[in-house]
Amino acid sequence: MQRFHLTATGYNLNYLPEYIALRHGFFREQGLDVTVTIPKPWDGVLDDLADGTADLALGGIWVPSMYRDRVKNYTVFAQIANRSPLALVKRGPREGFTLTDVVGSTVLMKSGGGASVGLFFKMLLRENGIDPKSVDYVQDLDGVMLGNLFQGGMGDYFVTDNLSAQAMAERNSKVSVAMEMVSEGDVPWSVYYRETVPLTPKQLDAQKRFLVALNKGIDWVLQHDAESFRNELADLFPDVPLDVVVGVTNTFRREGMWTSTSVPRKGFERWQRGLADARFVKEPYPYEAIVDEAPTAAQ
Template identity: 75%
Template sequence: MAINGAIQPASDAEKKQVLQPFHLTATGYNLNYLPEYIALRHGFFREQGLDVTVNIPTPWDGVLDALADNSAIMALGGIWVPSMYRDRVQHYTVFAQIANRCPLAVLKRGSSEGFKLTDMAKSTVLMKSGGGASVGLFFKMLLRENNIDPRAVDYVQDLDGIMLGNLFQGGMGDYFITDNLSALAMVARNPNVSIAMEMVAQGDIPWSVYYRETATITPEILDAQKRFCIGLEKGIDWVLEHDAESFRDELAELFPSVPADVAVSVTNDFRNNKMWTSTSVDPQGFARWQQGLADAGLVKEPFAYKSIVDDAPAAAAQAAVKAAKQVK
C-alpha cells in the first residue's frame, strides 16, 4: 500500500501472511515523511506483519479524535501537541521520530545574496499556519536564539499557505515562510523570488513524531510499535543509502504536483542535512524544542525527555535492524 503513489503488488508470501491492522492518522502529507512512504511502498511494514494504513483528517487536529475513539493506533505530527496537552488535557507518549530537522524555507523577493537573519527585523513575514503552530513556533525560536526580538517582526499567519504564497508573489509582505518543497517549486516558476534560508540547516529538532494516549499503551501496543519502528528504520536507511536521482520515478509518483527535479533536489538536501537520522528522538533536539515551546508560552517550563518520550520501541528496532545487517 502507498499514499498518493503506486500500490505495489503483494508477493505470494505476503498474500498468505496474516497481517495485523495498524492504522495511522497523520496531520499532513509531506516530503519530510518520505521514509514512511518508502517503507509502505517497499513492504518493510509488511515484513513485520503490519498492514499499515493512513488517513489525513481535515482539519488536522482530527488526529486527536482518532486516538480518542481508538480508530487509529497512533498519530503522526508535531511534538508540540503532546507537550502542550500534558498536565492540561491529555497525556500522550511519543515513541518514535521521523523528521529530525525543520523542513521550512524563507523566501524573499529578488536575490538572496548577502541575506542575514537580522535583515528580517522590522519586516512583514507571511507564514502559513493551516497545519498547526509549528511554523511560527520554530521561526520565532530561531529569532530568539539569534538575539532578535520576535516582536520586531510583523506577522501575517492566519491564512492558507497557497493564498499567502499568491499574495506574497503579488507584493504582500517582505518574506514568506513555507515548506521547503513548495518554496523550491515557487522559485522554479517565479524568477523574481529566491530562497534566503533553508531551515533544514538550522540544527536538530524533533519536528515530526509518532504518539499515542499514554493510558492506552499495552504490551501488545508496544510490540506493534517496535515492529513499526523496524519498518520505519529500514525506510530511513533505504532513503539515506540511495541518491534521490536513482528513485526519481517514485518521487514523481508520490508528489505528482511537484516538478521531479525539485523533488529530487529537496530529497537530497534533506538527506545531506540530517532530516532523517533514526527513529529515536534526539535528547538534545528535544531539549532545544522544549525551551522554544516554553519561551512561546505553550508549556510552563520545559518537560524532561522521559516524561514524554518512551524510546524503548525505537531503540529495540534499531538493535534488531543492526543485528539483521550483521547476519547478512
C-alpha cells in the same frame, strides 16, 4: 497480517521514509498491514486516537507538550523528521542575505497545518539574538493563499515548507529561497504519539515492528541518491516539478532530516525551550515526561 493504522496531520516530504516503507513492503515484512488517513482539519488526529481508530498519530511534538497536564496526556514513541523542513522566501536574489535582514519587515507564515511554522521561526530569531517583536507577521491563513498573496506583493518574506518554497522560486524569477531551515540544527519536528495509557504486550510488539520497518525506510532513503528513485518521487509528489522534489530530497538527506526513529535529547530540549518561550508550556518538560524510549530501545 495485523492491522496498524496511522492518522497524520498532513502529507509531507519530510515523511518520505514512511512512504518508502509502505511502497517497498517493509511494514508487511514485519507482519503489519499499515494504513494511513489524513483528517481535515488536522486536529482530527486526536479524535482518531481517542476513539481507537488509530494506533499512532504523526505530527508535531508541540501538541503532546501543549496538551500535557491541561487536557490529555500523550506519549511520543519515535520520530521521523529530525530537522525543520521550512524555508524562507524573499523578493529578489538571495545573495548577501542574513537573518537580521528580517528586522522591521513583514513575514508571512502559513498556519493551516498547526503552529509549528511560527514557533520554529520565532525560536530561530531568538536563538540568533533577534527579538521576534521586531518583525510583523501575517500567519492566520493557509499556505496556498499566503503564497499567492506574497507573490502578489504582500509582505517582505514568506515562511513555508522547503518543497513549496523551491517550487515557487522555480516558477517565479522575482523571488528566491533565502534560507533552508533544515540546516539550522536538530529538532524533533515530526513524531509518532498516542494517548498515555499502559500498552498491552501485543501493542508494544506491534510498535516495535513498526519502528523496525520505519528504520529500514530511513536507511533506504539515506542509501539512495534521489536521482535513482525519481519515478517514485514523481508518483508521490506529482504536483511539484520533479527536479525540485529530487533536489530538496537530496538536501534533506545531506543535512540530517532523517537519522533514526530515536528522539534526540538535545533536539528535544531545544524545542522545549522554544515552546516555553512561546508560552505553549509553562516550563520545558523533561525528556522522560513526553518520550517513551522502550519501543526504539528494543530494536
